[in-house]
Amino acid sequence: MMELIAQNMAPIMFISLIFFLLLGYPVAFALAANGLLFFVIGVELAPLSNGTINLSWPLLNAMPERFWAVLSNETLLAIPFFTFMGIVLEKSGMAEDLLDTIGQLFGPIRGGLAYAVIIVGALLAATTGVVAASVIAMGLISLPIMLRYGYDRRIASGVIAASGTLAQIIPPSLVLIVLADQLGRSVGDMYKGALIPGMVLTGIYLGYVLLMSIIRPAAMPALPKEARTLGSGVLSLFVALAIGAAVFVGLEKYLEANHDPKNSAILAAMAAVLVIYAGASLDKMLKINAMSRLAQQVVIVLIPPLALIFLVLGTIFLGVATPTEGGAMGAVGALILSGMKRRLSYEVVRDALAATTRLSAFVMFILLGARVFSLTFYGVNGHLWVEHLLTSLPGGELGFLLVVSLLVFFLAFFLDFFELAFIIVPLLAPAAEKLGIDLIWFGVILGVNMQTSFMHPPFGFALFFLRSVAPKVPYLDKVTGKLTDPVKTSQIYWGAVPFVFIQIIMIGIVIAFPQMVMHYKGKPVDTSNVTFTVPDFGGGLGGGLGAPGGGLGGGLGGGGLGLPPLGAPGAAPGGAAPAVPAPGGLGGLPPGLAGPGAATGTPATPPQGSGASLGIPAPMGLGGPIGN
Numbered sequence: 001m002m003e004l005i006a007q008n009m010a011p012i013m014f015i016s017l018i019f020f021l022l023l024g025y026p027v028a029f030a031l032a033a034n035g036l037l038f039f040v041i042g043v044e045l046a047p048l049s050n051g052t053i054n055l056s057w058p059l060l061n062a063m064p065e066r067f068w069a070v071l072s073n074e075t076l077l078a079i080p081f082f083t084f085m086g087i088v089l090e091k092s093g094m095a096e097d098l099l100d101t102i103g104q105l106f107g108p109i110r111g112g113l114a115y116a117v118i119i120v121g122a123l124l125a126a127t128t129g130v131v132a133a134s135v136i137a138m139g140l141i142s143l144p145i146m147l148r149y150g151y152d153r154r155i156a157s158g159v160i161a162a163s164g165t166l167a168q169i170i171p172p173s174l175v176l177i178v179l180a181d182q183l184g185r186s187v188g189d190m191y192k193g194a195l196i197p198g199m200v201l202t203g204i205y206l207g208y209v210l211l212m213s214i215i216r217p218a219a220m221p222a223l224p225k226e227a228r229t230l231g232s233g234v235l236s237l238f239v240a241l242a243i244g245a246a247v248f249v250g251l252e253k254y255l256e257a258n259h260d261p262k263n264s265a266i267l268a269a270m271a272a273v274l275v276i277y278a279g280a281s282l283d284k285m286l287k288i289n290a291m292s293r294l295a296q297q298v299v300i301v302l303i304p305p306l307a308l309i310f311l312v313l314g315t316i317f318l319g320v321a322t323p324t325e326g327g328a329m330g331a332v333g334a335l336i337l338s339g340m341k342r343r344l345s346y347e348v349v350r351d352a353l354a355a356t357t358r359l360s361a362f363v364m365f366i367l368l369g370a371r372v373f374s375l376t377f378y379g380v381n382g383h384l385w386v387e388h389l390l391t392s393l394p395g396g397e398l399g400f401l402l403v404v405s406l407l408v409f410f411l412a413f414f415l416d417f418f419e420l421a422f423i424i425v426p427l428l429a430p431a432a433e434k435l436g437i438d439l440i441w442f443g444v445i446l447g448v449n450m451q452t453s454f455m456h457p458p459f460g461f462a463l464f465f466l467r468s469v470a471p472k473v474p475y476l477d478k479v480t481g482k483l484t485d486p487v488k489t490s491q492i493y494w495g496a497v498p499f500v501f502i503q504i505i506m507i508g509i510v511i512a513f514p515q516m517v518m519h520y521k522g523k524p525v526d527t528s529n530v531t532f533t534v535p536d537f538g539g540g541l542g543g544g545l546g547a548p549g550g551g552l553g554g555g556l557g558g559g560g561l562g563l564p565p566l567g568a569p570g571a572a573p574g575g576a577a578p579a580v581p582a583p584g585g586l587g588g589l590p591p592g593l594a595g596p597g598a599a600t601g602t603p604a605t606p607p608q609g610s611g612a613s614l615g616i617p618a619p620m621g622l623g624g625p626i627g628n
Contacts, residue, residue: 006049010382013038017373017423027419028362031369039376055379066371070364074324075181080360081327082172085312085334086130087352092338094305095124095137101301103145104230104294107223111213113146114159114220115206121163122202123302125170126309127330131454135164135462139469143487148477149227152219153487155212157470158495161455161462162205162502168417168451170198171313172330175417175450177323178363179443182425187323188316192520193440194447195313200516201448201506208502233292240276240295248272263318270310277303304340308333363418370422383430390431397435401442401511404428405449409504412453416461420450441517445510452503455496463492 005012013034020030042055070076089095098120106112117138124134138160146156168175171191180190213220248268255264280299283291291299312330315321321329338344377383393399411420425446432442454462470487477484510516 002045003048003050006045007052009038009042009045009049009053009380010377010385013377013380013382021419022414027415027423028365028369031366031373031423035369035372035374035376038380042376042380049380053380055376059375059379063372063375066375067368070367070371073181074322075177075187076363076367078172078177078187078324078327079174079363080356081324081331082174082177083130083359084352084356085127085327085330086124086133086167087355088331088334088338088344088348089124089127089305089308090133090137091348091352092334092341092343094127094337094341095120095134096141097301098123098305099138099141101230101297103142103223104228105234105298107228108232109213110217110222111209111220112222113142113149113151114155114209114213117142117146117159118163118202118205118209121160121166122170122198123305123309124164125167125173125198126313127305127334130174131164131167131462132465134167135161135465136469138164139466143466143470144477147471147484147487148480149223150218150221152216153491154495155219156495157466157487157492158497158499159205159209161460161466161492161496162499164465165451165454165462166198166202166205168454169194169201169444169447171195172316172323172327173447175421175447176443178418178421179425179447182421183429183439183443185439185443188319189440189520190443191313191316191323193517194444196516196519197444197448197506197510200509201503204502204506205499208498230294230297233294236291237295237298240279240291240299243279244272244276247275266310266314266318270314273303273306273310304337308337366418366422370426373423374426383427386427387431387434390428391434397437398511400431400435400437401445404432405445405507405511408446408449409452412450413456414459415453416459417450417453420446420453438514438518440520441510441514444517445507448503448507448510452500455500455503457493457496460493460496463496466492 016038017030017034020034021027025033039055039060042053043057046053046055099116102116102119103113106115109115120142121134121138124137143156143160147153167173171194173194176190176194177187180187209220248271251271252264252268255267276299280291280296280303283289284296284300308330311333312326315329316323316326335344335349338348390400390404393403395402408420408424411424415423428446429439429442433439454460457463467489470492471484472486474483474485476482
C-alpha cells in the first residue's frame with residue numbers, strides 16, 4: 001500500500017490541492033501547506049518509491065533562493081504600476097466623460113448606449129488593465145442611464161460585465177503579464193500577440209449588440225432627443241477624421257521611404273492624432289466653431305486616453321521601453337491627466353496606493369506559495385506525470401489545445417485568473433512546448449479562456465463587481481423622478497450567459513487562426529530568391545585553403561592564414577612566400593609531413609609555374625601543385 005502511494009504521489013498531491021481550494025482555504029496558504037506537508041511525506045516514502053521521489057531534507061535549503069527569484073523579478077513590477085494607473089484613472093472621471101460623450105455620439109441609434117459601453121470598455125482596458133476598475137466605473141455611470149431609458153436589464157448587465165472583462169485580454173492586461181512570466185516569454189511579445197484577438201473580441205461584442213437591436217429593438221431603444229445635450233453634427237467629425245487619415249497616409253509613406261520603415265505606422269498615427277486634437281482644441285479655445293460641439297467634445301475627450309495608450313503600449317511596441325517602464329510612464333501619465341481634470345487629491349492617491357498594495361501583496365503571496373508547492377511537486381516528478389498525461393492525448397496539438405481549454409474553462413468556475421496562472425500554467429507549458437506549440441499563442445488562448453472566469457457563475461468576479469454597484473432595491477431616478485425597479489442577481493447572471501458563449505467562440509477562433517497571434521514575430525523572411533555562391537579559388541584543393549593556386553600547405557603549413565599570395569607585395573622574389581617558422585603559425589604541420597624546410601623555417605624553392613606553400617618542398621610535400 002505504501003509503495004502504491006509513493007509511486008503515485010504526484011496525482012495525490014494535485015487532487016489534495018484542489019480539495020483544499022474547494023474547502024475555501026486561501027490559495028497562497030493552501031499551496032504552501034500542501035507543499036510542506038507532502039515534502040515531509042515524500043522524504044519518508046522516498047525509499048519505497050522505486051526512484052520516482054527525489055526529495056531529501058537538504059533540498060529545503062533551496063527555498064530562500066526560490067523566494068528571492070520571485071522578489072527580484074523585475075517583470076512583476078509592472079503589476080503595481082498598471083494597477084495604480086487604472087485606479088487613478090477611475091478616480092479622475094475619465095470613464096464618466098468617455099461614457100457620456102460616446103453615448104451622445106451613438107445615442108440616435110438603437111443600442112447606442114450599449115455600443116458606447118463596449119467602446120469605452122475597450123478604451124479603459126487599454127489604459128487601465130484592471131477589470132474591477134472598468135466594471136465598477138461603468139456600472140456606476142452607465143447602468144442608471146440604461147435603466148432610465150428602458151434597456152432590458154439582462155442585456156444592460158451583460159454588456160457592462162463583458163466589456164469590463166476586455167481588460168483581461170487587451171494590453172496592458174495584468175493577466176498577460178503574469179502569463180508571460182509563467183511561460184518564460186517576453187511581455188512585449190505577449191502584448192503584441194493579444195492585441196488583434198482583443199480587437200476582434202470587441203468587434204464580436206459590437207456585432208452581438210447590433211444583432212439584438214434588430215431582433216429585439218424594444219430592449220435597447222435610442223436616446224430621446226432631449227437627452228442628447230451635445231446636439232448633433234457628425235459631419236465635421238468625419239471631416240476631422242478624413243484630415244487625420246490623410247496626414248497618416250502621407251506621413252507613413254514618407255517615413256517608410258526615408259527614415260523608419262519598421263515603426264512608420266505608429267509614428268504617423270501619433271502625428272495624425274495630435275493634428276486632430278490641436279485643431280479641435282484651437283477651434284474651441286478661439287471660438288471659431290468650425291466643428292460642431294459634439295465633434296469638439298468627442299475629439300477632446302477621446303485623445304487623452306489614446307495618448308496614454310500610446311505612452312504605454314506604443315513605447316513598448318517601438319522598443320523604447322520595457323513593460324515595467326511603460327507601466328511607470330502610464331502611472332505618471334494617469335496622475336497628469338487626473339491633475340489636468342483637477343481631480344487629483346491626497347485621498348485619490350492614498351486610495352490608489354492602498355488598493356495597489358493589496359493586489360500586489362495578494363499576487364506576491366500566491367507566487368511564494370506556488371514556489372513551495374512546485375519544489376515538492378517537481379521532487380515527486382509531478383511535472384513529468386502531467387507532461388506524459390497531456391502529450392499522450394489523442395489528436396496531437398489540436399487535441400491538447402481542446403482538452404486544456406476545457407480543463408481551464410472548468411477550473412475557472414472555482415479559481416480566479418491569478419490562481420489559474422500560478423497553479424495550472426506552469427504545469428501545462430512544458431507539455432505545450434514539447435508538442436511544438438508556440439507559447440505566446442498558447443498564452444493568448446489561455447488568456448481568452450481565463451476571461452470566462454470573470455463571467456460565469458458561481459464565482460464570476462465581474463458579476464460580483466456589478467452586483468456591488470447595481471441597485472438592489474427600488475429607487476427614484478434623479479432625472480425623471482420615476483420609481484425604478486432594481487436589478488436582480490438572476491438578471492445579471494442570465495445577461496452574462498451570451499457573452500460567455502461569445503468568449504468560447506473566440507477561443508475556437510484563436511485556435512483556428514493562429515496568425516492572429518503569430519504576427520508578433522514580424523514578417524517572415526522570403527528565402528525563395530536567396531542564392532549561395534561559392535567563390536572559385538582556383539587550383540583545386542590547394543586554392544581553397546591557401547593562396548590562389550597554392551597547395552593545402554599554403555593555408556596551413558606556413559605559419560598562419562592571410563599570407564600574401566604569390567606575386568603580391570611583400571612576396572619573396574620569384575613568387576615564393578616569405579619564410580616563416582612553421583611552429584609559430586596557426587596550423588604548422590609536423591616536420592615529418594611538412595618537409596625539412598618547415599621545421600627550421602628555411603625558405604623552400606617553389607616549383608615552376610606553381611605557387612608552392614610555405615616551407616614545404618613542392619615535389620614531396622602536400623604543398624605541391626595539386627589539381628594543376
